[in-house]
Amino acid sequence: MDLTNETEFDAATTVGAMQLFLETCYDNDIERLLDVDTELSSLAVDMHTLVEFNLGLAQAVLEQPTRYQTLFDAALHSALRKRVQPPTRAINSSSKVRLGHLPAHPSLQRTKMPGSSDVGRLISITGTVIRTGLVKMMETHKQYACTKCRGTFTVNAELEQYNHIPKPSKCVAPGEDCCNSTTFMPVDATTGVDLQEARLSCTDYQEIKIQEQVGKLALGTIPRSIVVILEGDLVDVAKSGDVATVTGTLVWRWRPANQGERPDIALAMRAAGIDTNGSGSSGSGGSLVSVTDEVRQGFGEFWRQHAARPMDGRDILVSSMCPQVYGLFYVKLAVLLVLIGGVARADVSGLRVRGEAHILLVGDPGTAKSQFLKYAAKLVPRSVLTTGIGSTSAGLTVTAVRDGGEWALEAGALVLADRGICCIDEFGSIRDAEKGTVLEAMEQQSISVAKAGIVCKLNARCSVVAAMNPRGAYDRESSLTVNTALSSPLLSRFDLILVLLDSPSEAWDDRVSSFLLQGGNIETSGAWPFDRLQAYIAHVKGTLNPVSTPGSEQVLTRYYQIQRQRDSLNAARTTIRLLESLIRLSQAHARLMFRDKVLVEDAVMAVVLMETTMLSASILGSTTDALHTTMPADSQASYKELETLVLNRLELQHLINN
Structure with a gap:
């Protein structure tokens, strides 16, 4: 048996084994591909399933992904032809097998960008999509006809040379007889090839x-990025700002060499499958924090211990927020509630009402x-920290950049922070x-884009924590608009605006000095460690969706009515957005208290x-200095005083102690 026959025998055996695997484990999925009403054109294969079914075949796919991807596609086409009825009916020859969910091994699943040693290997990379190019048509192969012998042959596009189809050097x-001619002409629809064949020679391309996720990098590390090539039904799956897990093969790419120019060689990844987990439900928002059952039980036990005095438990959490800063009790509580956020909902028309809250800190230097x-x-794994000084409209939202003569969208801070928070200093x-x-x-x-002929809408479902x-x-x-030089429409979008004025106070300065000189351990006794607080925020955001009660609705409605009656003080603030902000803050406080009811x-x-x-400042009688506030000595008693004062001013005395 010669080498050619042996190779063909091995390939046929491998295709048979792959077809047996697909028919055994993905029988229903193959049937769905035959449904004329479905738009599915690919079959997602879990590598864990392949490892359990045939370990040797799985190892071969991981070692030589380019070769075995072609065999997998042939096995899928064979399985489709076996089931098609009637037998003369054509199948979708562009159907592909999409590999994904590689075994959990550091050499296969990466959070950092690969190097040249990984070329040719099947790996999986998780990162943030920072740029999306236009969807184009790529010619995968071209047929040529020899002008001498009239024979035809196919030349495939070379992915390594940016899908360039080289002109053949000889026939x-x-x-049996090779003419070795050097004159050819391309075969197209005008020279005999049918339109179906012309369509099959092209595929969608993007x-x-x-980019590496910033939260998983060491401090001071500049995140790296890599270009991912999407083909077929993989195009338009990922949007800017999504956290995507791409499974594919690493390849070299270079431009055709020109005399006198240095060759430009770069790494790229040819995707075999892609999974975007940045567009999930309104749960934890793709949180990277893992919460074990033991930790969840610890949260429940903590609140059971503070069932009689729940405000004591709440203030332990508040004291765990930014413990290196003395005082600022209301600021810590407000920022903590913004990080937790409210519950997003959709109205009768399907329009989404945001649950993410925004906060603006306006204060003197050193506060x-x-x-x-x-x-x-x-605290929030998916976060972006930027400054207003270095941010342009592109740096905060999105921009269109020219890449290789073509336009592409590059995401800014608000898009990259989707399902997280965007912290903007020097706002x-x-x-x-x-x-x-x-x-x-x-x-x-969301962010609507209409730049360079690109019209789309990107998600920006994030909370904004700004300071200035x-x-x-x-x-x-003077009004806040005058003091901040920000417009009323922009200020009205913040749920909370806290003003921190560093007014002289001998007693306050003495306490702050003592706090700093003693190493900052006055208020932090009993506070939660950073990891536990981070896990708690992720847990309550992902599991609790508190609903309002009649008592809470009466309080918020009555307060909103009073503010509307005195809207001459700040007409831009006392709109329906004020009531929505109150709802979000009350829902966040219920989550903080580990409850499913407001x-x-x-x-x-x-x-x-x-x-x-x-x-x-109409209910409390006078404005509250957010800067010079410390942790209450008796949290439960302090709250009772506030509750009595607020409900009396709202004329809702019947709700006291309810």
């Missing part, structure tokens, strides 16, 4: 760029604004022409935080 038409932003970015330094670009992102949670200094010395007699105390705390914004 390689099949036959290039995207994925720990940047500390809160950095700590919040660490007031953003240029006026660029402040308008974040209006849609903050309210509609006032414009000059803060004037208590009680009166949750609504009362939402009102207290809204009063702390210094925009509507």
